[in-house]
Amino acid sequence: MSLTERDKKYIWHPLKQHQTHPDSLGIVKAKGCILTDENGNEYIDAISSWYTCMFGHCNDYIINKVHHQMQQLDQIMFSDFTHPPAVELSEKLINILPENQAKIFFNDNGSTSVEAAIKMVLQYYFNRGDKRTVFVAFENGFHGDTFGAMSTSGLSVYNGPFEEFLMDVKRIPTPNGVNHTDILQQLEKITAENKVAAFIYEPLVQGAAGMKIHSIEGLNEILSFCKSKSIITIADEVMTGFGKTGRNFASDYMVTKPDIICLSKALTGGMVPMGITSCTQDIYEAFLSSDISKGFFHCHTYAANPIACAASIASIELLESKEIQQNIKKISDAHELFSERIKKHSKVNSTRQIGVILAIDIDTNMERYGALRDILLKSFMKEGVFLRPLGNTIYIQVPYVIDMVLLEKVYNTIEKVLDIL
Numbered sequence: 197m198s199l200t201e202r203d204k205k206y207i208w209h210p211l212k213q214h215q216t217h218p219d220s221l222g223i224v225k226a227k228g229c230i231l232t233d234e235n236g237n238e239y240i241d242a243i244s245s246w247y248t249c250m251f252g253h254c255n256d257y258i259i260n261k262v263h264h265q266m267q268q269l270d271q272i273m274f275s276d277f278t279h280p281p282a283v284e285l286s287e288k289l290i291n292i293l294p295e296n297q298a299k300i301f302f303n304d305n306g307s308t309s310v311e312a313a314i315k316m317v318l319q320y321y322f323n324r325g326d327k328r329t330v331f332v333a334f335e336n337g338f339h340g341d342t343f344g345a346m347s348t349s350g351l352s353v354y355n356g357p358f359e360e361f362l363m364d365v366k367r368i369p370t371p372n373g374v375n376h377t378d379i380l381q382q383l384e385k386i387t388a389e390n391k392v393a394a395f396i397y398e399p400l401v402q403g404a405a406g407m408k409i410h411s412i413e414g415l416n417e418i419l420s421f422c423k424s425k426s427i428i429t430i431a432d433e434v435m436t437g438f439g440k441t442g443r444n445f446a447s448d449y450m451v452t453k454p455d456i457i458c459l460s461k462a463l464t465g466g467m468v469p470m471g472i473t474s475c476t477q478d479i480y481e482a483f484l485s486s487d488i489s490k491g492f493f494h495c496h497t498y499a500a501n502p503i504a505c506a507a508s509i510a511s512i513e514l515l516e517s518k519e520i521q522q523n524i525k526k527i528s529d530a531h532e533l534f535s536e537r538i539k540k541h542s543k544v545n546s547t548r549q550i551g552v553i554l555a556i557d558i559d560t561n562m563e564r565y566g567a568l569r570d571i572l573l574k575s576f577m578k579e580g581v582f583l584r585p586l587g588n589t590i591y592i593q594v595p596y597v598i599d600m601v602l603l604e605k606v607y608n609t610i611e612k613v614l615d616i617l
């Protein structure tokens with residue numbers, strides 16, 4: 197029996213309506229940019245498996261570091277112990293994060309990195325005896341699927357049934373280059389009427405919303421407004437972190453740096469799960485007290501798992517290498533050229549790009565999980581390319597190690613599939 201058949205017996209998949217979509221394709225191998233299914237078919241992973249394995253699947257450099265770590269120390273509680281990979285990783289991260297980041301808190305995925313950030317903010321004000329509980333977030337943002345993260349997310353496909361249990365979150369539009377004053381006025385009003393604790397945002401690119409890119413100056417103005425009102429800013433860099441936008445972090449484009457940063461996805465190069473919430477010295481100091489209960493009593497059992505830390509150290513070393521930095525530039529340049537080419541296609545409405553992220557809006561009204569989206573996904577797979585449209589957006593986020601011939605094949609496949617659409 198095939199994996200697809202055996203899978204159906206016991207497995208409940210995420211983001212899936214099993215009644216209409218019972219099948220899941222069995223993938224048995226991944227190396228570099230290529231996925232191999234159980235029938236031996238190969239696919240280019242053009243979205244880096246949800247933008248995680250940016251250094252290619254089963255990257256030998258990461259494997260070696262992880263293998264070595266596995267033979268030294270596998271898992272240890274992080275509440276009373278520390279260990280070399282956690283210490284080394286914290287040093288490496290502080291070295292590349294925006295200069296105001298001072299402390300590294302470990303979680304185990306993207307949602308929990310956001311969840312920890314939200315709890316940090318709430319307790320920061322609680323500890324200071326200044327109760328503030330309202331959050332501000334962008335419309336259509338995505339911050340994860342746990343309750344705090346879900347509250348701050350604005351994508352209704354995910355949140356609908358849980359709405360009445362969510363936190364109080366006010367939403368503002370993303371800055372598009374002409375509406376900054378309007379947004380700042382909305383923010384003024386929200387701040388005047390509520391005790392705003394924090395503003396959480398995906399810096400420059402809203403991933404799950406369809407790789408929507410907003411204006412650098414606009415975001416800067418919002419962040420500087422928040423600073424002026426002592427509103428904590430949380431940059432959710434779970435998707436944008438580690439080179440995607442052409443800089444190590446999207447926050448590197450900003451004049452005003454966030455107080456808290458959430459990291460996951462490419463943090464470990466896709467090898468194992470891990471999340472990190474970093475923060476400024478000011479946030480950290482609000483938890484220092486002779487009163488034990490003012491500490492941050494939030495912990496995940498696998499926090500700072502040594503193997504995950506080793507994978508992350510290896511990933512950051514790769515990110516900093518000349519070769520990867522050059523590849524990021526090469527992919528961005530190639531995207532720019534392809535963007536000009538595909539813009540002229542009759543089925544294409546518009547394109548947008550930053551760093552290695554390229555999004556193409558097609559001229560149809562496609563539901564997020566509708567029939568046309570399934571046809572597109574299947575057509576791409578038939579051509580040997582794994583692309584996963586979001587609404588009527590097709591986006592590319594290939595691993596940094598991709599060969600230019602393979603990247604051209606991704607481009608050609610998009611053109612070919614759009615031709616027959």
Ligand SMILES: *Cc1c(COP(=O)(O)O)cnc(C)c1O
Nearest residue numbers: 305306307338339340403434435
């Ligand atoms: C994926 C994602 C998350 C959630 O991360 P998980 O590891 O899936 O829980 C949060 N924020 C952003 C911006 C993301 O892209």
